[in-house]
Amino acid sequence: xxxxxxxxxxxxxxxxxxxxxxxxxxxxxxxxxxxxxxxxxxxxxxxxxxxxxxxxxxxxxxxxxxxxxxxxxxxxxxxxxxxxxxxxxxxxxxxxxxxxxxxxxxxxxxxxxxxxxxxxxxxxxxxxxxxxxxxxxxxxxxxxxxxxxxxxxxxxxxxxxxxxxxxxxxxxxxxxxxxxxxxxxxxxxxxxxxxxxxxxxxxxxxxxxxxxxxxxxxxxxxxxxxxxxxxxxxxxxxxxxxxxxxxxxxxxxxxxxxxxxxxxxxxxxxxxxxxxxxxxxxxxxxxxxxxxxxxxxxxxxxxxxxxxxxxxxxxxxxxxxxxxxxxxxxxxxxxxxxxxxxxxxxxxxxxxxxxxxxxxxxxxxxxxxxxxxxxxxxxxx
Numbered sequence: 399x400x401x402x403x404x405x406x407x408x409x410x411x412x413x414x415x416x417x418x419x420x421x422x423x424x425x426x427x428x429x430x431x432x433x434x435x436x437x438x439x440x441x442x443x444x445x446x447x448x449x450x451x452x453x454x455x456x457x458x459x460x461x462x463x464x465x466x467x468x469x470x471x472x473x474x475x476x477x478x479x480x481x482x483x484x485x486x487x488x489x490x491x492x493x494x495x496x497x498x499x500x501x502x503x504x505x506x507x508x509x510x511x512x513x514x515x516x517x518x519x520x521x522x523x524x525x526x527x528x529x530x531x532x533x534x535x536x537x538x539x540x541x542x543x544x545x546x547x548x549x550x551x552x553x554x555x556x557x558x559x560x561x562x563x564x565x566x567x568x569x570x571x572x573x574x575x576x577x578x579x580x581x582x583x584x585x586x587x588x589x590x591x592x593x594x595x596x597x598x599x600x601x602x603x604x605x606x607x608x609x610x611x612x613x614x615x616x617x618x619x620x621x622x623x624x625x626x627x628x629x630x631x632x633x634x635x636x637x638x639x640x641x642x643x644x645x646x647x648x649x650x651x652x653x654x655x656x657x658x659x660x661x662x663x664x665x666x667x668x669x670x671x672x673x674x675x676x677x678x679x680x681x682x683x684x685x686x687x688x689x690x691x692x693x694x695x696x697x698x699x700x701x702x703x704x705x706x707x708x709x710x711x712x713x714x715x716x717x718x719x720x721x722x723x724x725x726x727x728x729x730x731x732x733x734x735x736x737x738x739x740x741x742x743x744x745x746x747x748x749x750x751x752x753x754x755x756x757x758x759x760x761x762x763x764x765x766x767x768x769x770x771x772x773x774x775x776x777x778x779x
Contacts, residue, residue, distance in 0.1 A: 501527035501572035549623035565591035569705020574739035584641025664692035667732035675773030684764035697737035731756035
């Protein structure tokens with residue numbers, strides 16, 4: 399069965415052929431070649447890109463020093479993120495698996511699987527955010543069933559004993575969604591790589607390229623496993639057992655009930671113009687505005703200039719400014735359930751580890767004919 403994942407590789411937003419995309423069609427790699435920032439050395443199954451003479455002396459000596467004093471440290475138990483230095487030190491640990499969870503908004507015209515092939519952290523698996531999703535709804539990348547998630551993750555080669563570090567190509571964006579997904583299904587041994595692939599590269603650490611690798615085959619197998627589950631077909635051996643945590647995910651019905659009961663403070667991660675109903679939604683057929691009673695904290699306010707999670711004191715200021723009390727329950731939402739997870743990540747750093755995400759978010763709420771919608775103009779009247 400032809401996999402939809404391979405269709406994405408060949409027919410993505412920037413359609414390319416595997417044999418030629420590395421040198422002709424990737425703006426990322428073309429930039430590297432033009433600027434002569436990287437040298438290439440061949441390895442049996444992939445290509446590893448290493449920084450050459452463009453390193454600053456202090457960065458080069460720092461990396462050499464780190465490599466000379468390799469040490470293994472346990473992952474932090476009270477933090478939702480790890481640093482690139484920690485990951486480098488622990489990259490070869492057998493129970494640590496690194497996961498590339500890159501995903502981009504449609505208007506960005508970026509193809510995550512193609513970018514994964516160009517450059518990823520050595521040994522990283524690829525998690526297809528759109529592929530490992532509920533196939534019974536038209537809403538984008540909704541949580542799959544427990545059975546489907548277990549089948550897909552097992553196809554990736556992930557087990558319950560594994561410590562997972564998830565990253566993305568923007569710094570800190572869609573990785574938070576996959577962090578949340580694993581936690582919903584009972585796997586707490588997962589961390590987001592702070593600053594993601596950009597910070598990994600900026601720190602001088604190697605990336606590898608693989609036009610046809612075991613990780614691509616596993617990603618394809620995961621997508622096919624999802625399809626089989628929803629078609630009622632048998633799947634391969636299951637190595638990952640799920641333990642669904644219903645308190646971490648909300649439905650439209652729960653959000654509706656919360657408008658009256660106000661049991662949770664509802665925080666929306668979308669930009670203020672969309673929240674206020676001034677800017678149109680990027681998806682057709684969806685009303686502008688917000689859930690009555692909700693407040694807006696755009697997800698970018700959780701991050702610094704390097705797209706890394708802010709320190710706890712700065713995060714607390716962001717919530718305090720919008721009147722969000724950390725003493726009371728919080729639920730988060732956004733456009734399609736991706737950036738709401740960045741708010742949940744920030745709240746996790748502040749000690750709130752039980753924050754639910756409204757999975758359908760505004761794409762579901764704004765398209766529903768009977769849900770109430772507030773706008774700034776309506777509130778001003």
